[in-house]
Amino acid sequence: MSDVTVLTPPAGGGVAAEHGHGGGDHETATGLNSRKMLMWAFLGSDCIFFGSLIATYLVYRGKSIVGPYPHEVYDIPYTSVSSFVLLMSSLTMVLTLAALRRGDLIRFRIWIVATALLGLVFLGGQAYEFTSFYNEGLWFQTNLFGSSFFTLTGFHGTHVFIGVIWLLSLFISSINGKLNHADSLTVEIAGLYWHFVDVVWIVIFTLVYLLEVT
Amino acid sequence: MATVVDVHAPPATYRVPGWWSWLTTVDHKRIGILYGTTAFIFFLIGGLEALLIRIQLFVPNNTFLSAQAYNEMFTMHGTTMIFLVVMPMSAAFFNFMVPLLIGARDVAFPRLNAFSYWTFLSGGVLLHLSFLSGGAPEVGWFGYAPLTSPQYTPGHSTDFWMLSLQVLGVASLAAAFNFLVTIINLRAPGMTMMRMPVFAWMTLVTSFLMVLAFPAITVGLILVMFDRYMHANFFNVAQGGDPILWQHLFWVFGHPEVYILILPAMGIVSEVLPTFSRKPLFGYPVVVFSGIAIGVMSFGVWAHHMFSTGMGPVADAVFAINTMLIAVPTGVKIFNWIATMWGGSLNLKTAMLFAIGFIAMFIIGGLSGVMHSSPPADLQQTDTYFIVAHFHYVLFGGAIMGLTAGAYYWFPKITGRFLSEKLGKWHFWLTLIAFNLTFFPMHFTGLLGMPRRTYTYGDYLNLTLLNQLSTIGALLLGLSVLLFAWNILWSLKYGEPAGDNPWDGATLEWAIPSPPPPYNFAVVPTVHSSLPLWDQKYGMPEHAQSHRLGDELLGTSPASELGLPEAGPAVAQRRRLEIHMPRPSIFPPLTGFGLGLMAAGLIYSPIISVVGLLWLFMGIYGWCYEPAAGEPAVVEL
Numbered sequence: 001m002s003d004v005t006v007l008t009p010p011a012g013g014g015v016a017a018e019h020g021h022g023g024g025d026h027e028t029a030t031g032l033n034s035r036k037m038l039m040w041a042f043l044g045s046d047c048i049f050f051g052s053l054i055a056t057y058l059v060y061r062g063k064s065i066v067g068p069y070p071h072e073v074y075d076i077p078y079t080s081v082s083s084f085v086l087l088m089s090s091l092t093m094v095l096t097l098a099a100l101r102r103g104d105l106i107r108f109r110i111w112i113v114a115t116a117l118l119g120l121v122f123l124g125g126q127a128y129e130f131t132s133f134y135n136e137g138l139w140f141q142t143n144l145f146g147s148s149f150f151t152l153t154g155f156h157g158t159h160v161f162i163g164v165i166w167l168l169s170l171f172i173s174s175i176n177g178k179l180n181h182a183d184s185l186t187v188e189i190a191g192l193y194w195h196f197v198d199v200v201w202i203v204i205f206t207l208v209y210l211l212e213v214t
Numbered sequence: 215m216a217t218v219v220d221v222h223a224p225p226a227t228y229r230v231p232g233w234w235s236w237l238t239t240v241d242h243k244r245i246g247i248l249y250g251t252t253a254f255i256f257f258l259i260g261g262l263e264a265l266l267i268r269i270q271l272f273v274p275n276n277t278f279l280s281a282q283a284y285n286e287m288f289t290m291h292g293t294t295m296i297f298l299v300v301m302p303m304s305a306a307f308f309n310f311m312v313p314l315l316i317g318a319r320d321v322a323f324p325r326l327n328a329f330s331y332w333t334f335l336s337g338g339v340l341l342h343l344s345f346l347s348g349g350a351p352e353v354g355w356f357g358y359a360p361l362t363s364p365q366y367t368p369g370h371s372t373d374f375w376m377l378s379l380q381v382l383g384v385a386s387l388a389a390a391f392n393f394l395v396t397i398i399n400l401r402a403p404g405m406t407m408m409r410m411p412v413f414a415w416m417t418l419v420t421s422f423l424m425v426l427a428f429p430a431i432t433v434g435l436i437l438v439m440f441d442r443y444m445h446a447n448f449f450n451v452a453q454g455g456d457p458i459l460w461q462h463l464f465w466v467f468g469h470p471e472v473y474i475l476i477l478p479a480m481g482i483v484s485e486v487l488p489t490f491s492r493k494p495l496f497g498y499p500v501v502v503f504s505g506i507a508i509g510v511m512s513f514g515v516w517a518h519h520m521f522s523t524g525m526g527p528v529a530d531a532v533f534a535i536n537t538m539l540i541a542v543p544t545g546v547k548i549f550n551w552i553a554t555m556w557g558g559s560l561n562l563k564t565a566m567l568f569a570i571g572f573i574a575m576f577i578i579g580g581l582s583g584v585m586h587s588s589p590p591a592d593l594q595q596t597d598t599y600f601i602v603a604h605f606h607y608v609l610f611g612g613a614i615m616g617l618t619a620g621a622y623y624w625f626p627k628i629t630g631r632f633l634s635e636k637l638g639k640w641h642f643w644l645t646l647i648a649f650n651l652t653f654f655p656m657h658f659t660g661l662l663g664m665p666r667r668t669y670t671y672g673d674y675l676n677l678t679l680l681n682q683l684s685t686i687g688a689l690l691l692g693l694s695v696l697l698f699a700w701n702i703l704w705s706l707k708y709g710e711p712a713g714d715n716p717w718d719g720a721t722l723e724w725a726i727p728s729p730p731p732p733y734n735f736a737v738v739p740t741v742h743s744s745l746p747l748w749d750q751k752y753g754m755p756e757h758a759q760s761h762r763l764g765d766e767l768l769g770t771s772p773a774s775e776l777g778l779p780e781a782g783p784a785v786a787q788r789r790r791l792e793i794h795m796p797r798p799s800i801f802p803p804l805t806g807f808g809l810g811l812m813a814a815g816l817i818y819s820p821i822i823s824v825v826g827l828l829w830l831f832m833g834i835y836g837w838c839y840e841p842a843a844g845e846p847a848v849v850e851l
Contacts, residue, residue, distance in 0.1 A: 029399050029405070034323070034400075037399060041391045041395065049429035052434075060454070140446050141445040144447050
């Protein structure tokens with residue numbers, strides 16, 4: 001169901017994309033779905049967003065005048081576990097989409113809730129980490145490390161949080177019967193976002209945390 | 215279109231009268247008109263601010279404006295003209311023209327398009343609320359750190375600047391995503407990329423620039439915001455913060471932004487010149503590729519704004535060379551435009567005069583730009599009126615003149631009436647003379663050493679006469695803008711009816727009625743060349759053969775036949791079409807206003823922010839669960 005469609009068409013084209021269903025799109029000039037392209041464009045933009053935040057963090061790395069310094073507060077094994085949890089949510093996201101494409105709504109609901117829960121566990125881990133940093137005397141205004149660390153990881157956490165709301169909304173839609181296997185594209189696009197946020201975390205974990213171990 | 219299209223029983227959605235229908239519209243043409251009208255009002259406000267600046271500088275040691283009021287004026291003038299005038303005026307043409315140029319019925323995401331406009335309006339209104347709430351921003355449109363830190367600008371003026379720019383950034387990004395997808399995906403059958411009108415191409419390049427440039431300033435502004443609201447240390451030198459980081463983040467956005475402002479005007483001029491030279495654009499693929507080259511290179515020149523910060527010889531050399539190189543594709547375009555006119559049968563209508571004015575003024579601005587690509591020269595010129603002269607030649611002589619050419623060219627398509635040619639000629643000559651009178655002397659005031667952003671000057675500096683010439687020119691330039699406004703108002707009512715294709719243009723928008731029906735094309739055209747209407751009317755001449763060659767080189771299929779479906783004296787059989795157009799929606803303005811309220815609440819009261827946030831969520835949820843398609847329009851051919 002497209003916004004603009006010729007019902008007795010002499011030719012295709014001129015087809016707007018909101019609420020387009022199905023995977024392949026024969027009605028667009030490229031055959032690519034417009035909503036999916038929109039998500040890719042957004043992710044391209046988001047790359048620059050996180051790139052700028054990460055660059056800011058790296059520019060200020062080692063420039064703090066007062067402590068606490070990164071190696072004093074980081075708990076690498078702990079963050080490794082929560083990183084693993086987030087990466088596993090990418091696996092369950094793949095299973096979510098696969099289940100929906102098979103038309104297996106029950107497993108779709110199980111996996112999408114599992115994905116959202118894994119995301120929530122990661123967020124809980126981040127909340128705990130922030131609290132423990134705070135208790136060790138590191139907060140936003142403490143030093144450059146605090147400012148750039150909390151800004152970068154906080155915006156990543158916000159992305160995860162938005163993803164959790166998105167996944168749970170899709171789950172509720174499927175309970176209400178508004179989402180079925182014909183809407184796999186809708187879930188695929190949410191998945192693109194989710195995987196992107198995971199990939200960003202791999203970069204953050206490497207550049208922000210692991211770099212301090214060496 | 216050759217045939218008469220009568221629309222039977224227009225759907226209920228189009229019968230909604232008055233302001234409500236404008237608030238809820240998702241029609242790209244109406245949104246284009248909203249963008250254009252709003253931008254013109256901001257143009258008058260920004261122009262008034264410029265006149266106040268010029269009056270202050272009319273005599274040495276003037277006390278017409280205080281130093282602070284002067285700072286507010288140049289900050290608001292710059293911010294307004296860039297974000298609230300040139301960008302949305304370009305967006306007005308993106309909106310109205312791009313779907314018509316590529317043979318589409320609307321943009322890919324009509325509601326997202328409406329959201330862009332209402333968010334833009336929220337941002338613009340928020341910026342101007344500062345006048346009523348304790349003073350306008352006074353940190354310059356570039357807001358250099360640490361001037362934006364709480365200890366240097368303690369009131370709310372900087373908050374207004376930073377928060378409204380964030381809101382405007384969201385609007386620009388949403389529009390950029392939309393036009394990127396629209397141009398790639400919604401082209402009519404046969405409209406290959408290398409058959410697209412240059413304006414559509416430049417819109418695409420501009421969209422890419424916005425997608426990739428805006429996040430940098432978003433991050434920069436977030437850092438400023440956290441410094442101001444949460445006492446973070448990003449630009450706090452006492453804690454080791456580095457103000458130069460702001461300059462990098464700002465200019466890595468700011469220089470692509472310059473091309474975001476000029477590429478649409480270049481696209482418009484590339485449409486106007488062929489039509490009024492009665493010749494196809496000279497070297498179409500070269501014009502397109504040089505536009506792409508400018509877009510790519512624009513990300514590698516930002517630090518030429520920062521030579522005076524002492525980046526060291528390597529960085530200086532790299533950015534100087536890149537800056538000199540970016541002049542090459544720009545120069546290529548200028549030669550192509552001149553070659554388009556060369557040997558053509560020129561029809562000097564007002565649109566054409568403005569297009570030629572664009573080329574001439576842009577050459578002057580471009581040459582002075584290359585002058586300060588050299589760091590030693592730049593160190594003499596930076597922060598003087600020489601720079602002010604340079605970028606006004608590019609942004610007024612370039613962007614505004616190009617957009618004005620577009621207004622005269624497409625006004626008949628948008629309204630069905632011509633703009634008055636008589637008033638138009640007056641408008642053009644007054645603009646050209648007044649513009650040069652204002653800005654040409656500034657080259658000399660600058661080289662004589664008059665600094666920018668300084669509210670007055672001593673009478674012993676021999677700068678008075680040059681400044682007075684500039685001020686007189688500025689007042690005349692203001693008059694020319696009023697003349698333009700009068701021309702628009704007069705022509706809307708009394709303008710000569712234009713018909714479908716008043717200029718005998720070659721591109722698809724001229725194939726449909728003026729003003730176009732809500733669905734644009736009753737029958738979506740199939741395109742066989744880059745100049746479909748000329749080929750239909752005059753047969754396919756040699757130039758089209760060369761375009762075919764170009765298509766073959768690019769691996770796209772060569773044209774096989776001529777003409778549009780509507781071609782010929784009459785379509786023999788009558789067909790009944792049902793055209794599904796998107797349903798009007800209240801959720802885009804709700805979401806846009808919610809965003810504006812959230813930002814405003816950070817200044818006025820957190821309660822407003824919470825309300826804005828709830829409003830935003832309500833808008834997004836309503837949007838997601840609202841069916842997009844409306845009742846079909848029934849068209850009989």
